[in-house]
Amino acid sequence: MTILAFIVGLLAGLGYALIQHYRLQRRIEKILELLPVTLNESSSLPVLSRLRRAISLFSQDQAAIAAQLEECHQLMEAAPVGYLQVNGLNQLLQCNAYARQLLKIHRWQPERVRLLLELVRSYELDCLIQQTRHCQQSQVEEWVYQATYSATEAGEGDSPQPPKPYQVHLRASSVPLEEGAVGIFLENLQPLVKAQQERDRTFSDLAHELRTPLTSINLVAEALSSRLEPPEKGWVEQMLHNTQRLINLIQDCLELSHLQHNATPTLQTQLLDLPSLLFSAWETLQPIAEQKQISLSYHGRESLEVRGDAERLVRVFLNILDNSIKYSPPQGVIVVQVTVDSIPENHTDESDSWITIDIVDSGKGFQDQDLDYVFDRLYRGDPSRQQPTQTPLTAKPTTPNLQSGSVQSGSVQSGSVQSGSGLGLAIAQQIIQAHHGTIQAQNSPQTGGAWIQIKLPVFH
Amino acid sequence: MTISTQKLYAHSTTQLERSLQRIAQEVLRMGTLVEQSFRLSHQALFAQDVSAIEKINLLEKQIDRYYKQIELDCAKIITLQRPVAQDLRLLSAFMHLVRDLERIGDYAQDLAELSLKLLPYPPHSSLPAVEEMSHNAQGMLATSLVALAELDAEAGREVKKMDDAVDDAYDYLYQIFAEARDIQGGIEPILLLVLTIRHLERMADHATNIGQRVAYIVTGKRG
Numbered sequence: 001m002t003i004l005a006f007i008v009g010l011l012a013g014l015g016y017a018l019i020q021h022y023r024l025q026r027r028i029e030k031i032l033e034l035l036p037v038t039l040n041e042s043s044s045l046p047v048l049s050r051l052r053r054a055i056s057l058f059s060q061d062q063a064a065i066a067a068q069l070e071e072c073h074q075l076m077e078a079a080p081v082g083y084l085q086v087n088g089l090n091q092l093l094q095c096n097a098y099a100r101q102l103l104k105i106h107r108w109q110p111e112r113v114r115l116l117l118e119l120v121r122s123y124e125l126d127c128l129i130q131q132t133r134h135c136q137q138s139q140v141e142e143w144v145y146q147a148t149y150s151a152t153e154a155g156e157g158d159s160p161q162p163p164k165p166y167q168v169h170l171r172a173s174s175v176p177l178e179e180g181a182v183g184i185f186l187e188n189l190q191p192l193v194k195a196q197q198e199r200d201r202t203f204s205d206l207a208h209e210l211r212t213p214l215t216s217i218n219l220v221a222e223a224l225s226s227r228l229e230p231p232e233k234g235w236v237e238q239m240l241h242n243t244q245r246l247i248n249l250i251q252d253c254l255e256l257s258h259l260q261h262n263a264t265p266t267l268q269t270q271l272l273d274l275p276s277l278l279f280s281a282w283e284t285l286q287p288i289a290e291q292k293q294i295s296l297s298y299h300g301r302e303s304l305e306v307r308g309d310a311e312r313l314v315r316v317f318l319n320i321l322d323n324s325i326k327y328s329p330p331q332g333v334i335v336v337q338v339t340v341d342s343i344p345e346n347h348t349d350e351s352d353s354w355i356t357i358d359i360v361d362s363g364k365g366f367q368d369q370d371l372d373y374v375f376d377r378l379y380r381g382d383p384s385r386q387q388p389t390q391t392p393l394t395a396k397p398t399t400p401n402l403q404s405g406s407v408q409s410g411s412v413q414s415g416s417v418q419s420g421s422g423l424g425l426a427i428a429q430q431i432i433q434a435h436h437g438t439i440q441a442q443n444s445p446q447t448g449g450a451w452i453q454i455k456l457p458v459f460h
Numbered sequence: 461m462t463i464s465t466q467k468l469y470a471h472s473t474t475q476l477e478r479s480l481q482r483i484a485q486e487v488l489r490m491g492t493l494v495e496q497s498f499r500l501s502h503q504a505l506f507a508q509d510v511s512a513i514e515k516i517n518l519l520e521k522q523i524d525r526y527y528k529q530i531e532l533d534c535a536k537i538i539t540l541q542r543p544v545a546q547d548l549r550l551l552s553a554f555m556h557l558v559r560d561l562e563r564i565g566d567y568a569q570d571l572a573e574l575s576l577k578l579l580p581y582p583p584h585s586s587l588p589a590v591e592e593m594s595h596n597a598q599g600m601l602a603t604s605l606v607a608l609a610e611l612d613a614e615a616g617r618e619v620k621k622m623d624d625a626v627d628d629a630y631d632y633l634y635q636i637f638a639e640a641r642d643i644q645g646g647i648e649p650i651l652l653l654v655l656t657i658r659h660l661e662r663m664a665d666h667a668t669n670i671g672q673r674v675a676y677i678v679t680g681k682r683g
Binding site: 089090107114115117118119121122123126146147148149165 | 481484485488489491492493495496499595598599601602605606609610
């Protein structure tokens with residue numbers, strides 16, 4: 001009896017143990033199923049060995065990933081552009097060496113989470129981050145980052161040095177990341193800005209140096225031409241014509257660099273009547289226009305007061321209209337439209353309004369790829385239309401030099417008889433900017449002609 | 461310890477801590493605006509940069525908005541969330557500190573207006589000294605803002621020492637302007653310069669105040 005009871009008990013115990021064993025196995029298999037398929041190849045091995053194998057594979061994988069991450073961090077740290085990353089709470093999580101150097105972040109410790117604003121007091125950067133987070137779109141921003149060192153940041157020296165201001169031209173491009181985090185790449189534009197300034201200076205220095213000898217060549221040529229007989233006289237006259245063109249170019253260069261450096265203060269502003277400025281520019285160009293039988297069609301007010309520098313504004317219209325004439329076909333029409341924004345006719349307070357001047361010619365318009373560059377100095381769109389090569393010396397001067405006083409640039413359209421200096425539109429842009437206005441080039445959607453739009457603020 | 465991270469670890473934050481962090485960020489943001497404004501007024505004064513004036517006026521409006529908003533938010537948190545000890549000191553210091561910041565912003569705007577009036581006159585021989593004074597005052601503002609970010613009581617006291625240099629410069633320059641003789645073409649430039657150094661001196665004082673408020677947040681003692 002006891003033996004029977006023992007056997008029943010034993011069987012019950014064994015059965016229970018077996019059930020437990022199966023359960024455990026099922027559980028482990030469930031756990032194995034959680035693992036990615038690559039680590040969980042089904043095999044006939046006991047389930048515990050498979051678990052052990054999976055775990056060791058898993059930790060290997062993790063080590064590899066960690067190494068990769070470390071490598072990425074190292075790369076990021078050594079990158080020649082700055083990189084910052086903030087989380088959704090604007091805390092700075094990552095910041096590479098270049099960014100630290102660029103933004104002069106001295107107090108950053110990777111293990112301490114800090115607000116970006118505590119380390120970089122830049123409102124522009126902060127705005128860029130907020131905006132990126134808000135729109136979830138990459139943004140690019142350029143600005144001059146300025147900072148004042150505090151006494152504690154200025155460094156090790158005991159004597160309190162007077163704080164030195166620091167500034168650098170930056171371009172930041174932001175990338176929206178998960179959960180409100182934002183990554184920012186920083187580029188140092190300072191060398192670029194410096195190169196640009198140097199270019200401008202060289203440009204104007206060169207122009208200065210060239211002016212004096214050119215003027216004396218011109219004078220000598222003038223003296224010669226009165227004493228010579230044909231055919232020598234013709235050659236010298238052609239020389240004169242070409243030196244005159246060079247002198248005009250130099251004059252334009254000087255004007256341009258002068259405008260660039262101290263434009264606004266040197267303007268001699270007064271109240272002017274805009275339409276009469278336009279017409280006086282057109283009168284100057286009348287001879288060339290008549291040659292091609294081109295007419296001007298003006299739409300807008302009879303008179304419109306604007307505050308500006310008369311001579312310079314006439315220059316702008318001259319340059320633009322001259323281009324328009326050059327690129328319009330014979331018998332073409334140049335349409336000039338002047339509109340004033342958002343004020344009733346009899347309203348006297350025009351302080352916040354803008355005058356828009358649209359000048360549209362009837363030519364073929366700018367080529368699309370040139371639109372961005374037409375205001376660049378010496379830019380010419382189509383290489384095949386560049387300054388025509390000099391006619392051989394023996395040729396007689398052909399057309400009388402009607403255009404000697406005029407300048408053009410943006411010779412991006414076709415049919416240029418006589419090319420300009422390539423500075424006209426650049427000068428026009430500088431003058432308009434000095435008047436706090438804007439100038440844009442596009443093609444007219446209706447006629448396809450070149451369309452220059454000038455916006456000027458009305459000051460009273 | 462810093463103003464944002466004294467107890468803050470990304471996950472275990474209470475509502476109060478989150479509010480405090482948000483306000484701290486707003487205060488710092490206002491600080492950057494004021495600093496920028498000061499910098500622009502410096503440009504207007506010493507580099508004759510007229511365009512800076514327009515920018516300052518825009519900044520000033522923003523600064524005013526931050527000032528009012530922060531004050532309201534602080535009051536709201538104090539009444540609704542009952543902060544104690546350092547948190548309460550932080551909030552009450554913020555309320556005073558934004559006032560100081562706002563005043564510095566106002567003076568920057570005034571300086572810009574003075575610069576416009578100074579424009580027609582030839583530069584005075586003491587202008588470099590005034591410029592250095594302005595640099596020093598800006599350094600003080602920067603130092604006090606860093607002290608605030610770091611909650612560094614020591615740096616807060618450091619600002620007080622820097623203030624002495626500005627005060628000395630003020631006395632020195634005042635003497636020079638007061639003793640000016642043989643003035644040709646009116647005394648306006650002298651008057652404007654005296655106002656300028658007065659403003660700079662006031663700005664430096666407000667920066668000192670900010671530094672001392674930081675010390676108060678940390679130690680609980682008003683020095």
